[in-house]
Amino acid sequence: MEALYFDDLEPIDFLQNADNVYRTEEYIVKQKLSLSRDKNLEAYTISTDTYFARTKFRDRLFDEAFSSRVNVDGKRVKASAYIRSYID
Helix, strand or coil, X not given: CCCCCHHHCCCCHHHCCCCEEEECCXXXXXXXXXXXXXXXXXXXXXXXXXXXXXXXXXXXXXXXXXXXXXXXXXXCCCCXXXXXXXXX
């Protein structure tokens, strides 16, 4: 298998502005986390999740980017609320 060189690639979609990235059976998920306050000034977290359909190419990029992690697929960061969008 030929080595990937990130300098030669366009910015990796699922890594751009990500606070957390993890994999499920069908998707690579990018989480962007934010903190908000309600009218009583209580804080809560919001996760804006983008679900990228897994492809051989995206899986390969994910493996290269996170090869040093113990849990290669990663974990979701819990949040009080979430917004989802999906990309093929």
